Amino acid sequence: TLGNMGEYEKALSDYDRSIAIMEDLLRQHRLYDRNALASACMNRAVTYDDLGEYDKALSDYDRGIAIREDLLRQDRLYDLNDLAGACMNRGGTFWSMGEYEKALSDYDRCIAIMEDLLRQNRLYDLNDLASAYMNRGVTYYSKGNYIATLSDFDRCIAIMEDLLRQGKLYDWQYYLGLAWCNKGELLADGFHDKDGALAIVDHAISLLAAEDKLSFGARSVLSDLRSLRDRITNGTSE
Numbered sequence: 001t002l003g004n005m006g007e008y009e010k011a012l013s014d015y016d017r018s019i020a021i022m023e024d025l026l027r028q029h030r031l032y033d034r035n036a037l038a039s040a041c042m043n044r045a046v047t048y049d050d051l052g053e054y055d056k057a058l059s060d061y062d063r064g065i066a067i068r069e070d071l072l073r074q075d076r077l078y079d080l081n082d083l084a085g086a087c088m089n090r091g092g093t094f095w096s097m098g099e100y101e102k103a104l105s106d107y108d109r110c111i112a113i114m115e116d117l118l119r120q121n122r123l124y125d126l127n128d129l130a131s132a133y134m135n136r137g138v139t140y141y142s143k144g145n146y147i148a149t150l151s152d153f154d155r156c157i158a159i160m161e162d163l164l165r166q167g168k169l170y171d172w173q174y175y176l177g178l179a180w181c182n183k184g185e186l187l188a189d190g191f192h193d194k195d196g197a198l199a200i201v202d203h204a205i206s207l208l209a210a211e212d213k214l215s216f217g218a219r220s221v222l223s224d225l226r227s228l229r230d231r232i233t234n235g236t237s238e
Contacts, residue, residue: 008051015044035078038067042086049089054097061090081124084113088132095135100143107136127170130159134179141182146190153183173208173218180204181225188232201229 018040025031045060065086071077091106111132117123137152160176163169169176180200188197208214208222 008047011047012044015040015047019044034067034071035076035082038064038071038086039082041067042089045093046089049093049096054093057093058090058097061086061093065090080113080117080122081128084110084117084132085128087113088128088135091135091139095139095142100139103139104136104143107132107139111136126159126163126168127175130156130163130175130179133159134182138182141186141190146186149186149190150183153179153186157183171215171217173211173214174221177204177208177218177221177225181221181228184225184228184232188228194232197232198229201225201232205229 019037022031022037022040026034026037031037041060041064045057045064048054048057048060065083068077068083068086072080072083077083087106087110091103091110094100094103094106111129114123114129114132118126118129123129133152133156137149137156140146140148140152157176157179160169160172160179164172164176181204184197184201184204187193187200205222205225208218208225211218214222
């Protein structure tokens with residue numbers, strides 16, 4: 001809660017205390033459930049991420065994932081969704097650090113787990129799978145692998161558009177708008193496909209501009225889409 005309020009230092013203080021208590025209980029063989037310790041490490045890692053303290057975030061992510069992997073081997077991990085989410089979060093930290101290969105490895109594992117859970121009807125939320133494909137696509141883009149980027153962006157958009165039809169897509173104006181913007185930029189700059197880029201950008205602009213009320217994030221995306229359109233039409237795409 002404190003982290004969501006932007007009170008990061010207070011959040012860290014609470015996480016530090018929680019982890020210290022759990023570690024003491026673990027040493028005394030009195031900790032009921034190491035799943036809770038893994039979650040505490042992951043939550044503190046997210047807070048460090050928000051503060052841009054990536055080395056500290058990575059240390060906590062590593063520990064949280066290691067605990068969950070050990071629990072998985074013992075068939076005591078509560079939910080594989082948690083391990084998938086942990087891999088996605090750590091992948092984001094690796095991306096922020098410019099460690100793209102490590103980020104891809106985490107995203108690959110996250111997506112593999114989620115796709116397997118989906119086949120078993122055990123994936124909690126398809127929004128998470130869409131985000132994983134988008135994040136991996138952005139990482140491929142950072143490496144200049146545009147074909148792989150396009151494949152992941154298309155998969156992400158297909159999932160999001162299906163969720164939108166079902167009324168299950170979170171904040172569609174922002175997330176789907178951002179996905180369309182990312183694909184438009186890829187087509188313009190990666191593939192030099194001006195017509196394809198304009199088609200998807202115009203489509204996104206028309207849908208967002210028709211909305212009576214846009215979230216703050218969606219207004220920012222709409223502005224980015226219009227700027228991208230101007231750049232494409234003026235022939236200044238990279």
